[in-house]
Amino acid sequence: MQDIAKRFAATAAVEDVNLSVERGEFLALLGPSGSGKTTLLRLIAGLEAADAGHIRIDGRDMDGVPARARHVGLVFQHYALFRHMTVAANIAFGLRVRPRATRPTKAEIAARVERLLDLIQLPGYGGRYPDQLSGGQRQRVALARALAIEPRVLLLDEPFGALDAQVRKDLRRWLRGLHDRVHLTTILVTHDQAEALELADRVAVMNAGRVEQVGTPAEVWDAPANAFVHGFLGDSLRVACMIAEGIARFTDLPADPVPAALPDGAAVAVIRPHEIALRAEGAGRVHAVSLAGPLAHVEVAIGARMVEITLPPGAVPPRVGAACGLDLARARFYRA
Amino acid sequence: MTAGVQGGVGLRAPGWERWLAIGLALLVLLVLLVLPLALVFAEALSRGWAGVASALADPDAQSAIRLTLLVAAITVPVNTLGGLAAAWCIARFRFPGRGLLLTIIELPLTISPVISGLVWVLLFGRNGWFGPALGRADIQIVFALPGLVLATLFVTFPFVLRAILPLMQAQGSAEEQAAITLGAPAWRVFLHVTLPNIRFALLQGVLLCNARAMGEFGAVAVVSGRIRGLTNTMPLHIEATYNDYQAQAAFAVAALLALLALVTLAARAGLEWGTRRER
Amino acid sequence: MTLAWVGLLVVLPLAALVARPWELGMHGVVASLTQPRVLAALRLSFGMALGAAALNLVLGGLVAWVLVRTRFPGRRLADALVDLPFALPTAVSGIALTTLYAPNGWLGGLAAPFGLSIAYARPGIFIALLFVGLPYMVRAIQPVLHDLPGDVEEAASTLGATHWQIVTRVILPAIAPAAVVGFAMAFARAVGEYGSVIFIAGNMPNRTEIAPLLIVIRLEQLDYAGAAALALAMLALSFLILAALNLLQRRLRRHLA
Numbered sequence: 095m096q097d098i099a100k101r102f103a104a105t106a107a108v109e110d111v112n113l114s115v116e117r118g119e120f121l122a123l124l125g126p127s128g129s130g131k132t133t134l135l136r137l138i139a140g141l142e143a144a145d146a147g148h149i150r151i152d153g154r155d156m157d158g159v160p161a162r163a164r165h166v167g168l169v170f171q172h173y174a175l176f177r178h179m180t181v182a183a184n185i186a187f188g189l190r191v192r193p194r195a196t197r198p199t200k201a202e203i204a205a206r207v208e209r210l211l212d213l214i215q216l217p218g219y220g221g222r223y224p225d226q227l228s229g230g231q232r233q234r235v236a237l238a239r240a241l242a243i244e245p246r247v248l249l250l251d252e253p254f255g256a257l258d259a260q261v262r263k264d265l266r267r268w269l270r271g272l273h274d275r276v277h278l279t280t281i282l283v284t285h286d287q288a289e290a291l292e293l294a295d296r297v298a299v300m301n302a303g304r305v306e307q308v309g310t311p312a313e314v315w316d317a318p319a320n321a322f323v324h325g326f327l328g329d330s331l332r333v334a335c336m337i338a339e340g341i342a343r344f345t346d347l348p349a350d351p352v353p354a355a356l357p358d359g360a361a362v363a364v365i366r367p368h369e370i371a372l373r374a375e376g377a378g379r380v381h382a383v384s385l386a387g388p389l390a391h392v393e394v395a396i397g398a399r400m401v402e403i404t405l406p407p408g409a410v411p412p413r414v415g416a417a418c419g420l421d422l423a424r425a426r427f428y429r430a
Numbered sequence: 431m432t433a434g435v436q437g438g439v440g441l442r443a444p445g446w447e448r449w450l451a452i453g454l455a456l457l458v459l460l461v462l463l464v465l466p467l468a469l470v471f472a473e474a475l476s477r478g479w480a481g482v483a484s485a486l487a488d489p490d491a492q493s494a495i496r497l498t499l500l501v502a503a504i505t506v507p508v509n510t511l512g513g514l515a516a517a518w519c520i521a522r523f524r525f526p527g528r529g530l531l532l533t534i535i536e537l538p539l540t541i542s543p544v545i546s547g548l549v550w551v552l553l554f555g556r557n558g559w560f561g562p563a564l565g566r567a568d569i570q571i572v573f574a575l576p577g578l579v580l581a582t583l584f585v586t587f588p589f590v591l592r593a594i595l596p597l598m599q600a601q602g603s604a605e606e607q608a609a610i611t612l613g614a615p616a617w618r619v620f621l622h623v624t625l626p627n628i629r630f631a632l633l634q635g636v637l638l639c640n641a642r643a644m645g646e647f648g649a650v651a652v653v654s655g656r657i658r659g660l661t662n663t664m665p666l667h668i669e670a671t672y673n674d675y676q677a678q679a680a681f682a683v684a685a686l687l688a689l690l691a692l693v694t695l696a697a698r699a700g701l702e703w704g705t706r707r708e709r
Numbered sequence: 710m711t712l713a714w715v716g717l718l719v720v721l722p723l724a725a726l727v728a729r730p731w732e733l734g735m736h737g738v739v740a741s742l743t744q745p746r747v748l749a750a751l752r753l754s755f756g757m758a759l760g761a762a763a764l765n766l767v768l769g770g771l772v773a774w775v776l777v778r779t780r781f782p783g784r785r786l787a788d789a790l791v792d793l794p795f796a797l798p799t800a801v802s803g804i805a806l807t808t809l810y811a812p813n814g815w816l817g818g819l820a821a822p823f824g825l826s827i828a829y830a831r832p833g834i835f836i837a838l839l840f841v842g843l844p845y846m847v848r849a850i851q852p853v854l855h856d857l858p859g860d861v862e863e864a865a866s867t868l869g870a871t872h873w874q875i876v877t878r879v880i881l882p883a884i885a886p887a888a889v890v891g892f893a894m895a896f897a898r899a900v901g902e903y904g905s906v907i908f909i910a911g912n913m914p915n916r917t918e919i920a921p922l923l924i925v926i927r928l929e930q931l932d933y934a935g936a937a938a939l940a941l942a943m944l945a946l947s948f949l950i951l952a953a954l955n956l957l958q959r960r961l962r963r964h965l966a
Binding site: 665 | 720721729788900951
Binding site: 161236 | 858860861863864865866867868869870871874878879882883885
């Protein structure tokens with residue numbers, strides 16, 4: 095994909111996106127709602143037309159190629175199953191609508207449907223109707239329907255968004271296992287960072303129509319390219335600061351200055367709850383302590399803010415009301 | 431990003447196919463609906479406003495207009511109250527025969543207007559069940575105002591109920607029960623809780639009921655006896671003048687009823703968004 | 710109060726309708742219903758009503774689709790106009806359609822040179838029934854089409870379906886139950902229609918005489934039992950057809966909870 099731009103009315107939904115996906119790769123497009131990731135997916139599928147730029151699949155320019163000729167499997171957030179067709183008919187749809195010359199025989203279609211039903215672990219469900227299935231089952235049928243046409247790319251649009259937590263977790267694991275077996279080029283759109291980090295080979299973090307960072311889950315987690323990416327991946331505390339001669343002085347939180355490898359000027363420090371260390375003295379006061387399994391969460395009232403800290407396993411939690419301070423030495427600094 | 435693609439507009443058909451479809455649909459509406467409507471007004475005005483005025487000033491026309499207004503003034507309130515009561519019963523209570531009741535109430539919608547008139551003649555006509563008895567008591571029902579009212583009541587029977595029932599069922603009785611637990615007497619609950627919630631839908635139902643009451647032809651044709659200046663309503667007057675080859679006079683009265691229909695449609699369209707808010 | 714309202718206004722009159730024909734005796738009823746003129750009228754009324762409802766499937770479907778899925782100036786006006794046959798008194802539409810399609814009318818004049826007569830002949834009846842049935846069809850299909858998720862059509866498209874295949878395999882099956890309901894309502898209205906039809910029909914016995922008119926004629930001859938017999942036969946026939954359509958509709962809807 096090169097320089098993709100898509101504008102809706104006056105606002106740009108996707109701007110200057112350059113991405114390439116390797117064959118067999120699992121890429122996640124991660125971003126908040128409104129970041130343009132679904133629009134990008136629809137551009138790839140051919141459901142929207144790009145205002146500028148090109149989309150290539152297997153080296154072929156997709157400009158002017160209608161959705162039905164792209165051989166792209168798209169799985170919708172709300173499944174979009176055909177309610178008046180059985181599960182088997184849903185899966186077979188993409189094969190049955192082919193022109194006679196390229197249409198497989200009835201027996202071949204039936205055999206492929208059976209194989210796909212096995213693949214999605216719903217053997218024997220072919221005669222049911224979508225309304226007789228649970229949400230997770232429907233989503234797997236939608237996936238089988240997309241796989242039936244042997245797509246060159248599989249696009250998943252928030253495929254787990256409408257499911258409850260446990261089903262989502264199981265389905266996520268199953269999907270990763272499936273990808274490891276069939277190695278189909280896959281693009282997943284999600285706003286759930288845990289989902290993206292767990293499933294994808296590479297993650298593209300999007301914001302306001304732009305790609306902020308592309309990298310492996312480890313890269314984007316350990317070395318976020320900017321404050322947005324850092325802030326979007328998990329909870330974190332943002333503190334404004336001024337940097338002078340390699341030392342960051344925090345301006346909106348009373349904490350000790352720490353070294354920072356940035357040129358002089360205004361900056362922002364971003365730090366995750368488990369990276370903040372608690373000190374015995376300082377300007378803060380322990381407001382609340384809660385235990386979640388082996389981890390202790392401490393809420394500290396400091397300055398005008400309430401800061402949440404996760405203590406390392408085994409640490410003794412402080413008393414509520416005790417004085418305390420914050421050590422922000424492990425913060426990452428970005429230009430403001 | 432469009433978070434919920436569901437319920438979107440769907441695929442766009444290619445340009446020329448869309449415009450062909452739009453063109454064909456508009457042609458259907460033009461030929462089937464617009465032209466007849468336009469023709470009513472064109473024919474009415476074929477002799478200018480003076481022609482309309484003289485047609486409407488005709489004593490028979492005057493009497494038909496008065497009769498139509500009178501019939502509507504009786505039937506619309508009766509069926510509004512009846513519809514309200516029935517909708518309330520059906521929406522709020524579970525009782526045996528509830529489904530049957532609903533079916534019976536809807537029956538007049540699927541029955542030919544002629545049959546709707548016929549049933550009253552079978553009851554009160556000269557050879558009807560009660561005809562001879564009424565004749566002795568010198569009470570005239572068929573070929574008189576009571577017959578017109580009864581036939582009109584029958585055909586306009588379900589309109590109010592149908593307009594408000596879905597709404598009352600959707601809204602449930604939680605609000606009413608809340609009002610009752612707060613100590614409000616039943617009639618106050620109805621007046622201050624139930625009625626305001628359904629007012630737009632109710633008004634729509636009343637409008638439709640009124641339009642049908644004033645415009646009904648088949649049912650009243652059977653019971654009226656078509657006595658000019660006496661038992662002819664506006665639609666019957668239209669028939670009589672039209673069959674007398676006074677087309678312009680017929681269309682002048684028809685234009686009046688067509689105007690009523692247009693006002694009804696416009697008011698309904700206006701009330702539509704109000705109803706949607708109530709839902 | 711509800712029961713009194715329903716009982717007096719609907720149940721009692723219908724009871725009279727059900728009871729009256731039998732004073733002719735079974736034979737009398739059969740004889741009265743099998744007169745050639747009666748059979749011709751019934752055939753005409755039911756045939757025309759079914760035919761008009763069938764054509765309305767196409768016309769109403771088209772209008773509904775255009776109103777839901779396209780945007781054009783005047784769309785809201787067109788939408789409101791669809792209800793005109795509901796609101797316009799039948800006598801008004803009757804004389805308007807007759808004048809419009811008469812040999813010297815705006816549209817009848819176009820057909821006259823080809824030796825085609827619309828008014829005072831069967832095509833006229835057909836057009837009048839088309840007119841009264843159209844809103845039922847449009848209003849039955851419109852909400853279903855509106856609620857049909859757009860992503861289903863998009864899914865079909867990414868699976869390789871052409872526009873035509875999307876229409877025939879995805880949209881039509883989804884709206885079929887609603888279309889059957891619309892067909893049933895358009896038919897029920899058309900079969901009993903009186904006011905819109907009698908002006909344009911010509912009312913020639915055995916040719917263009919509809920069944921409701923024959924009821925009126927019998928009543929005017931004070932043949933109450935005969936009129937009631939014909940009315941009852943019409944109701945029974947309609948009821949059978951509506952019941953069959955209801956069954957069909959349920960079958961189609963079975964899997965669409």
